Amino acid sequence: MEITLRSFWTLxxxxxxxxxxxxxxxxxxxxxxxFVTSFAQAGExxxxxxxxxxxxxxxxxxxxxxxxxxxxxxxPWYRAASPPGTKDLALFPQRLLMSSPSTxxxxxxxxxxxxxxxxxxxxSITMVAFVFLKYxxxxxxxxxxxxxxxxxxxxxxxxxxxxxxxxxMLDKYAPVQGGQTITVSKGERx
Amino acid sequence: xxxxxxxxxxxxxxxxxxxxxxxxxGSFVLAVTAFAGDKSVLIKSSLNFYRPTGPLSGVTxxxxxxxxxxxxxxxxxxxxxxxxxxxxxxxxLALLVLSVLLTFPPIVDLL
Numbered sequence: 001m002e003i004t005l006r007s008f009w010t011l012x013x014x015x016x017x018x019x020x021x022x023x024x025x026x027x028x029x030x031x032x033x034x035f036v037t038s039f040a041q042a043g044e045x046x047x048x049x050x051x052x053x054x055x056x057x058x059x060x061x062x063x064x065x066x067x068x069x070x071x072x073x074x075x076p077w078y079r080a081a082s083p084p085g086t087k088d089l090a091l092f093p094q095r096l097l098m099s100s101p102s103t104x105x106x107x108x109x110x111x112x113x114x115x116x117x118x119x120x121x122x123x124s125i126t127m128v129a130f131v132f133l134k135y136x137x138x139x140x141x142x143x144x145x146x147x148x149x150x151x152x153x154x155x156x157x158x159x160x161x162x163x164x165x166x167x168x169m170l171d172k173y174a175p176v177q178g179g180q181t182i183t184v185s186k187g188e189r190x
Numbered sequence: 191x192x193x194x195x196x197x198x199x200x201x202x203x204x205x206x207x208x209x210x211x212x213x214x215x216g217s218f219v220l221a222v223t224a225f226a227g228d229k230s231v232l233i234k235s236s237l238n239f240y241r242p243t244g245p246l247s248g249v250t251x252x253x254x255x256x257x258x259x260x261x262x263x264x265x266x267x268x269x270x271x272x273x274x275x276x277x278x279x280x281x282x283l284a285l286l287v288l289s290v291l292l293t294f295p296p297i298v299d300l301l
Contacts, residue, residue: 067250071243071246071247071250072240072242072243072247075242075243075246076242076243079244109295109296112295113293113295115246116220116221116224116246116249116293117293119217119220119253120217120289120290123213123216123217123220123253123254124217124286126213127209127210127212130209131205131206131210134201134205134206135201138200138201141200142206142275144203144275144276144279145203145206145207145210145275145279147279148206148210148275148279148282148283149206149210151279151283151286152210152213152282152286155286155290158290
């Protein structure tokens with residue numbers, strides 16, 4: 001079983017950071033809403049608050065890891081220019097997509113939107129984590145602030161969702177591949 | 191529980207409002223910078239901070255710097271104060287929606 005270095009990083013970016021972040025977003029929305037609207041016992045609330053703080057910090061790390069690996073590790077491979085006369089564009093995903101009218105939209109709409117909207121996710125969730133770390137239980141007393149915070153979690157979810165959807169589709173039509181081969185395990189020949 | 195029964199907030203809302211508005215401004219700057227780069231070749235080439243990533247490196251670096259600087263400035267001004275959070279909420283959410291729209295390629299092409 002083998003995987004190329006570029007495929008490995010794409011996997012880390014999409015499944016390791018991006019998909020996990022999307023899953024965490026739905027949890028954060030529900031947990032934040034429940035926390036700021038419930039009237040639980042003080043001991044229980046303190047435990048929940050500690051958990052939610054760690055959860056949000058983990059989300060911040062996931063979101064920044066996703067956009068930074070996306071922009072600085074995978075994107076350069078995606079947008080690499082092909083040498084003149086190259087017939088096989090498999091190693092140049094952007095050029096491969098642009099070479100056919102039936103796939104060009106995945107770049108001109110998909111990647112063009114994804115590469116920018118994705119950054120709203122870490123910016124928003126960093127703000128949310130900061131506010132929750134600072135206010136904690138006191139957020140129950142700030143109705144307007146918590147409405148804003150929940151709206152930003154939702155915006156972060158939508159941004160990551162758009163980026164994730166187009167990331168998956170781009171990987172389907174023009175996967176980033178190549179680079180050093182990593183052997184995960186050696187199977188037995190039948 | 192009616193409003194008179196609600197406990198008085200211990201921490202002023204200024205710090206949260208500063209973080210929220212700064213995040214919205216940072217997102218909006220990202221969208222506007224990306225838009226400007228799309229419309230002007232000169233701006234696009236000047237945003238090429240890191241060649242392998244291209245103009246995206248400049249767009250995001252500028253936006254993050256503006257976001258963090260705005261956040262620091264607003265925190266310094268509002269950190270210990272109670273501010274008009276309803277208006278700041280509305281402005282922040284409006285900026286966020288505008289940012290999403292301004293990054294959507296069909297809208298960028300229309301403008």
